Amino acid sequence: MASETLAKLESMNTDTMTVARFVLEEQKANPHATGSFTILLQSILTAIKAVSQAVRRAGFAQLHGKVGVTNVQGEEVAKLDVLANDMFVNMLKSSFEVGLMISEEDESVIEVDLKHQGRYIVCFDPLDGSSNIDCLVSIGSIFSIFKRETADPVNQNEVLKPGSTMIAAGYALYGNATMVVLTSGNGVNGFTLDPSIGEFILTNPNIQIKPKGKIFSINEGYAAFWEESVTKYIHKCKFPESGSPMNARYVGSMVADVHRTLVYGGIFLYPANKKSPKGKLRYLYEAAPMAFIIEQAGGKATTGKKRILDVVPENIHDRVPVVLGSTQDVDEYLSFCV
Numbered sequence: 001m002a003s004e005t006l007a008k009l010e011s012m013n014t015d016t017m018t019v020a021r022f023v024l025e026e027q028k029a030n031p032h033a034t035g036s037f038t039i040l041l042q043s044i045l046t047a048i049k050a051v052s053q054a055v056r057r058a059g060f061a062q063l064h065g066k067v068g069v070t071n072v073q074g075e076e077v078a079k080l081d082v083l084a085n086d087m088f089v090n091m092l093k094s095s096f097e098v099g100l101m102i103s104e105e106d107e108s109v110i111e112v113d114l115k116h117q118g119r120y121i122v123c124f125d126p127l128d129g130s131s132n133i134d135c136l137v138s139i140g141s142i143f144s145i146f147k148r149e150t151a152d153p154v155n156q157n158e159v160l161k162p163g164s165t166m167i168a169a170g171y172a173l174y175g176n177a178t179m180v181v182l183t184s185g186n187g188v189n190g191f192t193l194d195p196s197i198g199e200f201i202l203t204n205p206n207i208q209i210k211p212k213g214k215i216f217s218i219n220e221g222y223a224a225f226w227e228e229s230v231t232k233y234i235h236k237c238k239f240p241e242s243g244s245p246m247n248a249r250y251v252g253s254m255v256a257d258v259h260r261t262l263v264y265g266g267i268f269l270y271p272a273n274k275k276s277p278k279g280k281l282r283y284l285y286e287a288a289p290m291a292f293i294i295e296q297a298g299g300k301a302t303t304g305k306k307r308i309l310d311v312v313p314e315n316i317h318d319r320v321p322v323v324l325g326s327t328q329d330v331d332e333y334l335s336f337c338v
């Protein structure tokens with residue numbers, strides 16, 4: 001569908017193709033569409049615009065630092081984590097399209113009162129890369145969208161299913177510019193926020209990742225705890241038998257590291273290690289949405305043992321090892337895992 005939509009868009013003057021128009025064209029191309037997905041996406045984009053505005057003020061005292069509590073992950077919560085979480089929850093609730101929500105910042109599922117319930121489930125990391133907030137390094141937001149398969153009262157187990165059942169995923173990168181990267185299962189498109197008009201404009205249609213890249217991205221601070229396969233693979237990246245070594249990049253914000261991998265190619269790894277046997281990244285609102293986007297862009301995403309989108313999470317904050325990026329680089333990593 002997206003390819004027809006894109007072909008149709010290319011025949012129009014797309015210089016200022018807003019995300020709203022793009023989503024509407026997708027909706028028109030789908031005979032079963034009711035418009036509720038479009039409304040849901042619009043509410044997420046509004047939350048992202050509000051978070052983007054706040055992030056641009058991250059240096060000021062009222063948005064700097066921690067709130068003095070730890071979240072269900074055992075992490076100290078930053079003021080921007082709380083603000084971003086409130087913006088996502090409020091915008092999603094007022095869309096009337098959501099049945100339940102799962103946020104990194106909330107221990108249990110966020111329920112929506114019965115009369116405002118909708119047929120979607122949204123899982124989100126309202127602010128990704130929290131350790132980089134106070135030093136003003138790129139951060140982001142990540143979300144996944146599932147469709148409810150039942151009209152019964154909601155329960156959290158509804159979402160303990162493989163990521164392959166996701167209907168859409170996206171992330172926002174709050175970097176030099178604010179960009180939203182989206183997929184609804186028909187390719188990946190990037191929209192840049194034009195602050196002068198407050199609109200997301202289609203700037204990167206049909207993003208395709210390179211089959212092979214020159215960059216590897218991993219936190220080498222954990223090298224002492226790595227499994228042998230990781231140690232061997234990273235050694236090969238640095239000391240290849242032939243050709244030149246790969247370049248190393250690591251921001252420490254998953255959104256920034258994955259976005260660079262999507263745009264430049266290469267591989268991002270947050271594998272399991274002896275200290276964290278399931279790695280660190282959370283399945284429903286970090287690993288699975290990013291895996292969906294990378295696969296839709298022609299790349300690969302694995303835990304090292306299986307395709308990330310085939311994993312069934314055990315609980316709403318379950319973690320998985322993450323290795324994703326250019327297909328040839330991920331295949332090379334997997335050849336060390338046998």
Ligand SMILES: O=P(O)(O)OC[C@H]1O[C@](O)(COP(=O)(O)O)[C@@H](O)[C@@H]1O
Binds near residue numbers: 125219
């Ligand atoms: O400091 P580490 O262990 O390398 O972890 C960095 C990872 O942790 C995260 O910051 C976790 O996400 P949150 O900031 O949303 O908790 C990822 O963005 C990033 O990839």
Ligand SMILES: [Mg+2]
Binds near residue numbers: 125127128129254
């Ligand atoms: Mg995160």
Ligand SMILES: [Mg+2]
Binds near residue numbers: 104125126127128130
């Ligand atoms: Mg977060």
